[in-house]
Amino acid sequence: MLDVLIIFSFILAGGGIGFHSVEALPLSVQEQVTNQDGLRWVSAGFGALIGGVIGLVAQTTYRRLEVQVRAMPADILLSRAVGLVLGLLVANLMLAPIFLLPIPQEFNFIKPLAAVLGSVMFSVSGVSLADAHGRALLRLINPHTVETMLVAEGTLKPAATKILDTSCVIDGRVEQLLETGFLEGQILVPQFVLQELQQVADASNDQKRVRGRRGLDILNRMKTAYPERLVIHPADYEDVATVDAKLVRLAQDINGTLLTNDYNLNKVASLQKVIVLNVNDLAQSVRPTYLPGDSLDLKILKEGKEPAQGIGYLEDGTMVVVEDGRSYVGGELQVVVTSALQTSAGRMIFARPKASVTA
Numbered sequence: 567m568l569d570v571l572i573i574f575s576f577i578l579a580g581g582g583i584g585f586h587s588v589e590a591l592p593l594s595v596q597e598q599v600t601n602q603d604g605l606r607w608v609s610a611g612f613g614a615l616i617g618g619v620i621g622l623v624a625q626t627t628y629r630r631l632e633v634q635v636r637a638m639p640a641d642i643l644l645s646r647a648v649g650l651v652l653g654l655l656v657a658n659l660m661l662a663p664i665f666l667l668p669i670p671q672e673f674n675f676i677k678p679l680a681a682v683l684g685s686v687m688f689s690v691s692g693v694s695l696a697d698a699h700g701r702a703l704l705r706l707i708n709p710h711t712v713e714t715m716l717v718a719e720g721t722l723k724p725a726a727t728k729i730l731d732t733s734c735v736i737d738g739r740v741e742q743l744l745e746t747g748f749l750e751g752q753i754l755v756p757q758f759v760l761q762e763l764q765q766v767a768d769a770s771n772d773q774k775r776v777r778g779r780r781g782l783d784i785l786n787r788m789k790t791a792y793p794e795r796l797v798i799h800p801a802d803y804e805d806v807a808t809v810d811a812k813l814v815r816l817a818q819d820i821n822g823t824l825l826t827n828d829y830n831l832n833k834v835a836s837l838q839k840v841i842v843l844n845v846n847d848l849a850q851s852v853r854p855t856y857l858p859g860d861s862l863d864l865k866i867l868k869e870g871k872e873p874a875q876g877i878g879y880l881e882d883g884t885m886v887v888v889e890d891g892r893s894y895v896g897g898e899l900q901v902v903v904t905s906a907l908q909t910s911a912g913r914m915i916f917a918r919p920k921a922s923v924t925a
Contacts, residue, residue, distance in 0.1 A: 573621035580617020581610045636821070646693050653692025657685045725751030726841065729799075729817055731826035732762045732809060736781040739845050740825065741788055744795075751823075753792070754799045755785060756816055762809050814840055853882050853913065860903045861920055862886075866894045886915045890922055 661684045728751055734740055735755070743749040763785075767778030789796050799816070806812045810831045817824045817840045824835050827845040835842045856862065866876040869892050876891025878901075888894070888901050901917035908914075 573618060573625055576617040576621030576624060577614045578617070580620070581614035583613050583617075649692035649695055650689050651692075653688040653690070654685060656692070657688035660684065660688070727752045727754055727820060727822040728825045728843070729754045729756065729813060729820075729822045730759065731813060731824065731828060731831060732759050732766075732781070733828045733831075734826045734845060735759070735763065735785060736766075736777050737827050737845060738780065738784050739827075739849070741784055743845075743848075744788060744792060749825075753788070753796045753825075754816075754820075754822065755796065756799045756801060756812065758802050758809055758812050760785075760798065810834065814838055817841075849882070850913075853884065856903045856906060856915055858903055858905060861900055862903070862917075863898060864888065864901050864917070865898045866891050866896065869895060880915075884913050884915060886917055889916070889918045891917075891919060894919070 661681055664680050728749065730740065730753060740749070740753075744753070763778055763781045765778070766774050767782055769775050769778065785796075801816055801819070803812050803815050806815055810828070813824060813826075813831070814835050816822070817835065818838065823841045823843055824831070825843045825845070826832060826835075829844075829846075832842050832844050862880075864878040864880075864886055866878050866888060868877045869875065870877050870887055874890050874892050876888040876894055878886045878888060878891075880886060886901070889904075891899075891901070900920040902920045903915055903917050905916045906913060907916070
């Protein structure tokens with residue numbers, strides 16, 4: 567819609583200028599034209615054509631500039647804008663005395679020319695200085711501006727906004743992540759995620775209803791504990807059918823990071839160049855690593871598939887297969903790790919009773 571409006575505005579402006587440009591012709595030329603109205607409309611059509619071409623160029627330039635501005639980090643965009651404003655302000659202060667000078671009538675064109683050239687020069691200088699000293703410029707204007715930004719390798723990098731998925735809210739581990747302080751930046755909960763949670767909480771299935779209410783309770787606790795960090799985002803996309811597609815679209819629009827534990831959503835978002843933080847990957851990464859020879863206390867809960875095997879589980883859910891552990895089912899014993907295996911379903915540890923190893 568905006569593209570059409572830009573082109574249409576230039577067409578109207580070109581037609582209007584062409585229509586009235588006949589009046590600017592010398593009187594001798596106008597007197598030789600027998601049909602001035604016809605000439606006006608021909609001139610208006612020619613002006614509208616030129617205006618349409620200029621409008622297409624302006625529309626293309628505007629779209630390219632929009633893409634560049636969207637891709638530009640917020641700190642650079644802010645510092646350049648401040649540098650541009652300061653440059654224009656200095657230009658006006660420096661060039662004001664020129665307009666007070668008694669310049670002869672023949673040289674009056676110098677005033678507007680100096681104003682234009684001076685404004686351009688100081689604006690470019692302001693933007694260049696902002697690129698070189700953006701951090702210092704932001705601190706000079708507002709020392710608290712950079713408090714929420716991460717400093718890495720001497721440059722300002724804002725903490726990316728995190729967008730919560732429905733499954734991640736219901737999972738509940740995001741609440742503990744906030745408490746530990748490992749999760750930085752603003753937390754967004756889109757309105758369509760809230761609607762999906764409400765639908766789950768109102769479901770006829772008892773299990774779904776419990777999960778939905780659990781998610782709403784977790785959000786209420788997080789909102790109470792972190793009222794400034796947790797924000798309900800009103801964005802919605804009527805032309806997008808699924809919640810997962812809406813989440814990816816929102817992350818692309820605001821250049822945010824998607825926080826989820828949904829494997830399929832993780833893959834789809836990654837294909838579309840959206841940064842994803844998967845809570846399951848984080849949990850997998852922080853699990854303690856057990857090497858052959860390490861000992862641990864384990865309760866044997868059931869028999870294994872093979873003869874004489876016993877099965878136990880660590881606190882994080884990792885299954886431990888204990889050779890010669892069947893006779894210890896229901897009891898606790900100290901085992902020694904012999905090997906570990908990483909599978910698509912998770913990690914599996916193999917061990918033997920410590921007494922049989924030392925014997």
